[in-house]
Amino acid sequence: MKKLFAVLLALMLAAMAVTALAQADQPDLLARVREKGTLTIATEGAWSPWTYHDETGALTGFDIEIGALIAEKLGVEPDYKETDWGAILAGVDSGRFDMACNGVDYTDDRAEKYAFTDPYVYTEIVLVVRDDNEDIHTIDDLNGRTSANSPNSTYALRAEAVGASVIYVDTLGETMALVEQGRADASINAKGSVEDYLGEHPDAKIKIVQTMPGDPVCIPLRKNDDTATLVSAINEILAAAREDGTLAQLSEKYFGQDLTNPL
DSSP, X not given: OHHHHHHHHHHHHHHHHHHXXXXXXXXXXXXXXXXXXXXXXXXXXXXXXXXXXXXXXXXXXXXXXXXXXXXXXXXXXXXXXXXXXXXXXXXXXXTSSSEEOSOOBOOHHHHTXXXXXXXXXXXXXXXXXXXXXXXXXXXXXXTTSEEEEOTTOHHHHHHHHTTOEEEEOSSHHHHHHHHHTTSSSEEEEEHHHHHHHHHHOTTOSEEEEEEEEEEEEOOEEEOSGGGHHHHHHHHHHHHHHHHTTHHHHHHHHHHSSOOOSOX
């Protein structure tokens, strides 16, 4: 019996060693990206000025240019995959997307599940209500009220944290429409996106009643050992773009101000 146990143990250890060697020989995510020649990037395509379609229908925006910059420096082509916000992080987690470029806020909770790059911009968020609303002045006034937000967004979490019920929507346009129509009491959203919306819809019946610091914006990737080299490579690219002024130029182009420094 002891001899049989020793044989079985030896076979098990040998199998584990073979598996470890096989895993060690597998290329990491950065190597696979370079081998296939494309970087698969998740984005919404419906959240101006981060990611949207211009008057010709072309996909553009701040994060589209950030994704293109990263792909170029890695020596590959960007392959954008447009999807609803609710599917972006799940797609990164499953490996469907190599990374996401979509104004994704860093939070400690998200960092437990995803690998984040260094921040590349720092934004403010705003509380928006219908223009005739005189009851809501700060985020604390949302207690017992409704807020329109994308599912799993940090904005939805902020609203829920103060006691609001969240009405889930997919796009900024839907969000603003619910507030205008009185079907939602308010919305918390990115300041740049709301200002961009008001610029395109000057007659919109909404107003900003509070401005607050947002979370740092980073690029999320799947959190495991094979993504570490790609995260490091992206951090080097972002650091160089910050140093030579590229990040600031892109921020000025799409947001009208330099958002590359902590608030």
